[in-house]
Amino acid sequence: MSAATARIVRVALPVPIPQLFDYKAEDVIEEDVGRCVRVPFGRGEKSGLIVALPEGSEIDPSRLKSVLAIQREVSALPPDWLDLVRFAARYYHAPLGEMVAIALPPDLRRAKVVSSERMDPFLEASTSGREAVAATRRASRASRLVAELIESGPLRRSQARALPSARALADALRRGWIVPASERDALGQIGERPALTPAQARVIAQVEAAEGGFDCWLLQGVTGSGKTEVYLRLAEHRLGAGQQVLMLVPEIALTPQLESRVAGRFPGANVVSLHSGMAQGARSRGYVQALEGRADIVLGTRMAVFVPLPRLGLILVDEEHDASYKQQEGVRYSARDLAIWRARQRAVPIVLGSATPSLESWLNVRNERYRGLRLDERARAERLPVVRCIDTRRERLDEGLGQVLQAAIAERLERREQSLVFLNRRGYAPVLACAACGWVSRCPHCSANLVVHLADGRQRCHHCGCDGSLPRACPVCGNADIQPFGRGTQRIEARLAELFPNARVLRVDRDSARTPGQWQALLERISTGQADILIGTQMMAKGHDFPALTLVGVIGADAALHAADFRAPERLFQQLMQVGGRAGRAHLPGEVLIQTELPAHPLYQALSRHDFDGFAAAELAQRRTAGFPPYSHQAMLRADAPQLDDAREFLAHARRLALELASEGVRVYDPVPMRLTRLARRERAQLLVEADERGCLQEFLARWIDRLWQQRTSRDLRWQIDVDPLEV
Amino acid sequence: MAEPGLNQLLLEATLIELQPLRRTPAGVPVVGCSLGHRSKQVEAGGEREVTVELQALAIGEIANVLGLAAPGMTIRATGFLAAKSLRSRTPVLHLSNIEFLEGTENGFQAQVKVQEEG
Secondary structure, three states, X not given: OOOOOOEEEEEEOOOOOOOOEXXXXXXXXXXXXXXXXXXXXXXXXEEEEEEEOOOXXXXXXXXXXXXXXXXOOOOOOOHHHHHHHHHHHHHOOOOHHHXXXXXXOHHHHOOOOOOOOOOOXXXXXXXXXXXXXHHOOOOOHHHHHHHHHHHHOOEEHXXXXXXXXXXXXXXXXXXXXXXXXXXXXXXXXXXXXXXOOHHHHHXXXXXHHOOOOOEEEXXXXXXXXXXXXXXXXXXXXXXXXXXXXXXXOOOHHHHHHHHHHHHHHOOOOOEEEEOOOOOHHHHHHHHHHHHOXXXXXXXXXXXXXXXXXXXXXXXXXXXXXXXXXXXXXXXXXXXXXXXXXXXXXXXXXXXXXXXXXXXXXXXXXXXXXXXXXXXXOOOOOOOOOEXXXXXXXXXXXXXXXXXXXXXXXXXXXXXXXXXXXXXXXXXXXXXXXXXXXXXEOEOOOOOOEOEEEHHHOEEEOOOOOOEEEOOOOOOOOOOOOOEEEOXXXXXXXXXXXXXXXXXXXXXXXXXXXXXXXXXXXXXXXXXXXXXXXXXXXHHHHOOOOOOOEEXXXXXXXXXXXXXXXXXXXXXXXXXXHHHHOOOOOOOXXXXXXXXXXXXXXXXXXXXXXXXXXXXXXXXXXXXXXXXXXXXXXXXXXXXXXXXXXXXXXXXXXXXXXXXXXXXXXXXXXXXXXXXXXXXXXXXXXXXXXXXXXXXXXXXXXXXXXXXXXXXXXXXXXXXXXXXOOOOO | OOXXXXXXXXXXXXXXXXXXXXXXXXXXXXXXXXXXXXXXXXEOOEEEEEEEEEEEEEEOHHHHHHHOXXXXXXXXXXXXXXXXXXXXXXXXXXXXXXXXXXXXXXXXXXXOOOOOXX
């Protein structure tokens, strides 16, 4: 085909319509598939991605509009990437254009020019630099710097700036004494490695002995067993073979710590971080580096699962059970599940790691769909912490704190060790109420209460962000003596400060660590021993080691045992095991005290034995009886509108369509209001569909969602489908 | 809110117990106390002895005044009655005025006047 002939270009655009759009372009070539384009759309312009160059279009060629520009400065996204995004769109029943929009960083999607220039190149002494050092009698500053660099070996520019004679760096570069190092040489460098425990060595050998190709491993290792070291060793092998490693982590808050550990281990590797806390430019740059094969390790949160990696050799998913791998708005994809699909597609191994795997993954090991790896002993600490349940039924608690816990904290203070009180509720108190008339501080926009934040004199809705000053008196009856009811971290913090006036009490929750900077500062204070008693939410539970922390007191955990969601016990167990794992690292034994009114509950009993397998087996037995996942597969259709009735009516209609389409084996439930019915002035309802076979459900969903797209709905109504919902 | 109606109590009483000053979330000071009263009153044509105890609450500026007092002091208290809460209908005296009386170390007043109208 000659270059002058116009060809049809099929483009995925970020619009909520399950449709691709055809345009024409003069100079388009096969290599443009996977490139971003600007196209006219309606009265304006939009950016999209070329997904195909079809021979014909359903639209009359004379009516096709021309693309405005094709972004050719950046390599096209490869076919395997397009396959991944197509699969995700198909599985989660989202328009391809929306899936593409999620999978690409915004700058790239808008077809902007994104430079992938190395911002921080490796530097080494050149031959002339070495000669200069050898020749000089009286060292100049530049030659001193070259000598320092020769001694240290190649360094990144940022590292070289920390050398004693760094002020001469510009001078040395200009003279050509210092030059950018060739990447491949630098890659061989490995930082200091701790010795492996026998268990770690065994696990690594198991993975390395596999014949290559796709394998899904589940690394189940107790807290402190050194899972990260296993990841790093496995990555080392792959990097050595010239491959790329994708490492997913659940939280932005965890990436800086892990990033510095990875960068320290592989000083020569180009480590690219990707998470939503980063500036857009940096994110796009990292993405392009990965796309062009110049990133060696991509470390990121769930969005990183979509990074194109031409030399991919290994995928690692840390804390694989973590709920944050599931996107909770827009297209509700699971990064962990897509990572597994991707590993299979690329025929590379994937290692899922956790101390408390999701029951789905754990069952897959039992069923021999995944291969199990175990680390049952801690790498450094002698023993796992002792877990004890404290029966609080007959005790009057002092702001939630029982005598045993108070005594244990006092003991730690005397020994100059740290304690953590874990309460997964931030704020001062979950509600403000008037005892005289019964008024409670309800959120005007949600079916939830406004939480008292005494520290800054505000009341806030934790669901919609509604924020107001604390009322001086009850708005209904005028009583000034309105009182906070219940307990949050701020209240415990205040009480701990009263009970232990000589201790330094530090609160760690989303309010005290609003920015990554604040979070780092808090971590710094804890690890340098500038705090004695910590009071924290689940932020404290994840991945951070505090050597002097020897006591974890859990308060207010029972509520989760009464929750309606069938996954609530699983989540509680994971959370408590994780937070308990903070107690006792290095040489100090740890203790975990759980205040409960249900000390005999099997969950707490399993926890005190550190028996995740026992808990998982019992929990799965219940799920099997009830027909809950993983013994069935679910999808949730959710609708929201200003009025609940409209949402319900739409779902009732959707249900009728579902019953027409449903094959045998698909169970369609009734529409019900969501637990938090009203959120940000919208009222919400949901409709659950379920099947025993995933394929059966998917086949039904495809036809059903297709029909739903065709329905005319009022502008006020929104709906979305959630495949494999985490909350029902 | 209910119609304005008569609700005033004037009482000479001894401070039996004084709770520490606390603040509402908006920062309004609150002091709770219990008041003991003892007097002679005329009833059914004859004199009789009367003792009564009552919970009282000072909210706002007056809480700072009450906060300075000590148990054993005698005060002339003015205020209105309100139920303790929705659940407990026990009356609580909400103080609007406090006068400290002198020479009352024993906490006993021979002459007490109970006004029905303020």
